[in-house]
Amino acid sequence: MKRKLIIISNDAMVREDMEYLLTKPLFKQLIKEGSWIKTMKTVYPSITYCCHASMITGANPAKTGVTNNNIDGWRQADWMWERKYIKVKTLIDAAKENGYTTANVFWPVLGQDENIDYNIPEYWSQTPDEPLTVALKRMGTSDKVIKEIVEPNLYYIDGHQRQHPYCDEFIMACARDMILKYRPDLLVVHPAGIDGKRHEYGVFNEYVTEQLDYTYYWIEKIIRALKETGDYENTDIVLTSDHGQIDIKRWGCLNVLLAQAGLIETDEQGNVIKMRAYANSIAASGQIKIVDENDKEAYDLTYKLLKEGAESKLYGFESVFTKEEIYEKEGLSGNFDFVVETDGFSAFDGWSVKPPYFINANPADYRLGNGTHGHLPDKGPQPTTLMIGPDFKKGVTVERCDSIDMPVTLAKIFGWSLPDADGKVIEEIIND
Ligand SMILES: [Zn+2]
Structure with missing residues (x-):
């Protein structure tokens, strides 16, 4: 049978x-x-x-x-x-x-x-x-x-x-x-x-x-x-x-950080008029993409920004991986150039570009809940x-x-x- x-x-x-x-x-x-x-x-x-x-x-x-x-x-x-x-x-x-x-x-x-x-x-x-x-x-x-x-x-x-x-x-x-x-x-x-x-x-x-x-x-x-x-x-x-899942205490907007560094330009109403890099939220991690793969300056600027952000611990992510590093470490590859990983108690919003960087929880959105995931698997x-x-x-x-x-x-x-x-x-x- x-x-x-x-x-x-x-x-x-x-x-x-x-x-x-x-x-x-x-x-x-x-x-x-x-x-x-x-x-x-x-x-x-x-x-x-x-x-x-x-x-x-x-x-x-x-x-x-x-x-x-x-x-x-x-x-x-x-x-x-x-x-x-x-x-x-x-x-x-x-x-x-x-x-x-x-x-x-x-x-x-x-x-x-x-x-x-x-x-x-x-x-x-x-x-x-x-x-x-x-x-x-x-x-x-x-x-x-x-x-x-x-x-x-x-x-x-x-x-x-x-x-x-x-x-x-x-x-x-x-x-x-x-x-x-x-x-x-x-x-x-x-x-x-x-x-x-x-x-x-x-x-x-x-x-x-x-x-x-x-x-x-x-x-x-x-x-x-x-x-x-x-x-x-x-x-x-x-x-x-x-x-x-992990308990989350703060919710950051990665694209606000990119906008403040000039990598995303907005008009006075906050509409995006030009972008050289953007972040996709994966709830407790983020994938950052350089729009034009030949834009070496945007790559370097973004990498520096993310590394300084991770070191400062001010933005909710504790580490940044290049595409090559994260493939080597976790078998992940895809349509992105960098990955940022939560500090263990922060998660990331979808596509907001308007300050403030940190926003309130919104349990209706899984990325902005009191618990979430998307983090490194051993956490x-x-x-x-x-x-x-x-x-x-x-x-x-x-x-x-x-x-x-x-x-x-x-x-x-x-x-x-x-x-x-x-x-x-x-x-x-x-x-x-
Ligand atoms: Zn699930």
Whole structure:
């Protein structure tokens, strides 16, 4: 019988959360049946789309091409919703190639993926009046899935489309219904309630704990569905996460610094009239691009400005890396010339060019929340992974591995190939 695989990525779930979940009856049972990788080193920047692209390919961001949530460029509001932004082969491609049926509920960067049989990619209505069904169809959800899975569960998010826990109720109900109706061989799911409350209130608090309680019931719902279809004993289940978060105390506008140095010129109303460099916020880090690659003077001026800024510790970043340095250090490359890294308690605004440099928190924007991420992967609480099922050893604990090792290990188990992967097989958790 063909083995099945479910990967649930609980956005921003960390080791400390797993310790809490492990006090609950179902998780006490799950840990006896599986292997726990206590902490995983994620990729840099530790931002959701970048992490999920690496978690579904085993490749570093330099290869996936996904280095932020947003599409590259100045004031690009659209996110990398579509599969085309991932430049390498995914686990889903590999599964499909081997004759497995595939399904997705809200895993990022998988819109319009022709290798997904039942696809509800992470996406949302683009105007207040646009029905979610219309938006999802544009991103590749079939009429069949809209009718059989999306519509019966829409009431969970009526009037609360991007709010937690409503959207997670919707996501997990869709995942449950896909299992009951289609019994897909590979299903990937991405709820984000834990992440949402961390952005809003900080890393550890009662609001986050409440999301962990919900998470418990959602996982239980999935396991019950697998037992109902008779597939539980034949399914490998991976409960994983993309990154942690850190508590933030100040929010800086990198483009204000560039404007004050004359690298961005504005008129009296603050409209940009000329720019030689600009910064994209990655929440707890920043990527700075020199507009004209031949503008050596702008490069040198920007580098000096960022180095002095890091040394002074006045602007919220403690280090600056050139493109070459960050590729060497973290396997990150992309459409930028420099990266600045948070001092551990500062985050960065999107595209503001008007002073003041530091602004107030805005929990509605993940970059300006009381908690956020995008920082170097070893900082702060760390993501965690529990792997349960017939292919995993029972009761094994691994202290740490890389998050890109997870897909590579799954590919090995299923006999799939991921030729672009950088991760390695976690041999000690695989059953002989
Ligand atoms: Zn995330």
